[in-house]
Amino acid sequence: MSAAERVPGQFTLVLHSHLPWLINHGRWPVGEEWLYQSWAHCYLPLQRILRRLADDGYTDQLSLGITPVLAAQLDDPAAVAGMYEWLADWQLRAMEAAIDDDPDRRASGHREYRAAAAALDDFAQHWQHGGSPAIRDLLSTSVMELLGGPLAHPFQPLLDPRLREFSLHEGLADAQLRWGTRPSGIWAPECAYTPGMESLYRDAGVSHFMVDGPTLHGDTALGRPVADSDVVAFGRDLTVSYRVWSPKSGYPGHGAYRDFHTYDHQTGFKPFRVTGKSVPPAAKKPYDPTLVDAAIDTHVDDFVACIRQRLIDESARLGRDALVVAAFDTELFGHWWHEGPIWLERVLRRLPEAGITVGTLATARRDGYVGDPVELADSSWGSGKDWRVWEGPQVAHLVQLNREVTDTALDSLDKRLPAHGSADPGADPRDLTADQILRETLMTVQSDWPFMVSKDTAAGYAQDRAYKHAHATREICTASDAGRDARAASLAAGWRRADNLFGALDARRLPTRDWSEK
Structure with missing residues (x-):
């Protein structure tokens, strides 16, 4: 791709990784199982992707938020031991499925065994001392920006101001202790905001944070300094983000992908494909990996084309290079959407081939993707984009x-x-x-x-x-x-x-x- 074919502006992917503290608070169906599933199917694959990208010389690929309460679990010795046991149990269950009389169950067992074996090997090599050493290694490659946040993920606007200030400062100090760096950007829990919080952020050394698109009245093509501070709010572009994940549509609903909701209760695995949005569980067809690759490539091409056109259109509207920010829960990739990690890596590799500049929120701020100051109202990324979910x-x-x-x-x-x-x-x-x-x-x-x-x-x-x-x-x-x-x-x-x-x-x-x- 020649320099003349470069698309104006920058694309930024933001991932928000969070789970409440689950250790010693139940196992199944609610409790530690949530942590181990997300760890196996999301956090391990994401770090593998980032290691491969770093090895190939990619830098500034995404802004990754990890909440202090999740970071504490990834470092907790009991959680690390529990995770290793969970992975071993996954492999044992797969071995049982692989010798079942049912051919579909046997095929599922073989797939799960290979996946469990790879996860066990990855875990032993990179995670045996917890998450922080692995994260520090990634930070040393500059493949990503790390976003912090307040302790325990509180809904900050409803929090007593003293506790709000304390939890933010302690959260940033926790990041410094674990990762050897104090994040300059944060993922505000639930993207929640109330006027005055920018002063709290400024005093804590935070230079930028995330809000949802409607908080910026849908104009997310530039970050905006908030009120009279120099703290920049970046907004999620819903046009782009909902292309992937929305309440009514999105790539994970494609018929070839593995169905999240339908279990084989004998093995505990999910050996069925979506088949169709209106197809009941009993009528779901067996998962067929040979159908998946073409669907992933189609959705990669669609997303890259969407980003490309969005950057062109927004840059033309502004009369200057624009920014496009897509933001998702990390747990979408691998947990909710089984094929999500493969899609994610292919997207990050194909974006530059399409002439698209990829960067982080920090590079967007550094390179001037910032507009005029703005006054923000009470908001969140929850239902109604207000506080109704939490109050x-x-x-x-x-x-x-x-x-x-x-x-x-x-x-x-x-x-x-x-x-x-x-x-x-x-x-x-x-x-x-x-x-x-x-x-x-x-x-x-x-x-x-x-x-x-x-x-x-x-x-x-x-x-x-x-x-x-x-x-x-x-x-x-x-x-x-x-x-x-x-x-x-x-x-x-x-x-x-x-x-x-x-x-x-x-x-x-x-x-x-x-x-x-x-």
């Missing part, structure tokens, strides 16, 4: 729970912690009880629980988790407020053992209360 009537009880638990925790912490708060955290010894109060509070208010209730996706599990962490917060605070320090410390230690995450969280960095507002 609607169906989750009013969780909103109230979060408010009460936060008030209880902050009142108790103000009694325990020295008055200088975050101004000089080294002047007083670390308070492990205070640390645990904050840890449990953040686990209570994470955005996953109201989302799961609103969407009726394992709603009972979500409510149980929220109330369990709320109970932990309250009982530690009750003992602390009563002056029963030994009891509070014992409770805190017990809950700390139950959920072994965020060991570097330090309550001494909690901002002090502005008593003039009380």
Whole structure:
């Protein structure tokens, strides 16, 4: 492709990787199984893709968000051991299927055995010490930009300002500790925003963040500095993103692809293809890998053509080179869409062949894909693009729970912690009880629980988790407020053992209360 055939502008792919803390909170059908499935089918393949691209000299291929709570699980020794066992069990189940009397089940067993063997080998080579070493290796190649975020993935606009500031700063510090770098960009949980958050980001050293397209009124062709800050909001281009994944259409629904919803309950595998959108599970046809390659190539060509035309059209509209940002949950690629990782790698390799410049959010900011400042309104990437999923009537009880638990925790912490708060955290010894109060509070208010209730996706599990962490917060605070320090410390230690995450969280960095507002 000659230089004259270069398409104007830049394309950026953003992937958001997140799961709530699942270790020691159930296994099947809800719990650790979610982590192990996503790890095997999404995180391992994605890192293989990035390693191959890096080996071939590709740089700045995507902006990859990894939330601190997911990063903690990928590094957790119990999770690493559990993952290895899960992969071995996958292979054993495949061996049983491979000798079944049914020919379709045998074929499925052979496919699954090969996939499990490859995953076990990959895991042993690159993941045996957790996720952070593998991520550090990728960062050293410059194949991607890493996006951070606040601890425990809270819905920030509804969070007490002190807790909002604390969770963001601690999340960025967590990234520095794990990966040896402090991200300059973040994926704001749920792409949620409320006016003033740009000041929080600026003070934390964040230079850019993601919002959904409607937050920028659909004009996502450039990043925009927010209000009077120099913090840039980049918007998801829905025209492009929905080409792949939308509520009603998208590539994963093609008849040749593996069906996500239909199980063979004897083996636990998914040996059927989509067949047709209106075809009931009992009528699904067996998965046929020989049909898949052509479908993937068709969808790669369609997506590349879509990006190319979008860049040309938006650049012409602006009168300058435009930016196109497509953003997805990482878990789409491999978990929800079995063929997604293959499609993803082919797209990234074919984009430059089509004359399209690929870069990250950081390179877009550096290279001037930034327009005029903009005032943003309350928003998210959820249903209605507002906050209804996280504060609607169906989750009013969780909103109230979060408010009460936060008030209880902050009142108790103000009694325990020295008055200088975050101004000089080294002047007083670390308070492990205070640390645990904050840890449990953040686990209570994470955005996953109201989302799961609103969407009726394992709603009972979500409510149980929220109330369990709320109970932990309250009982530690009750003992602390009563002056029963030994009891509070014992409770805190017990809950700390139950959920072994965020060991570097330090309550001494909690901002002090502005008593003039009380």
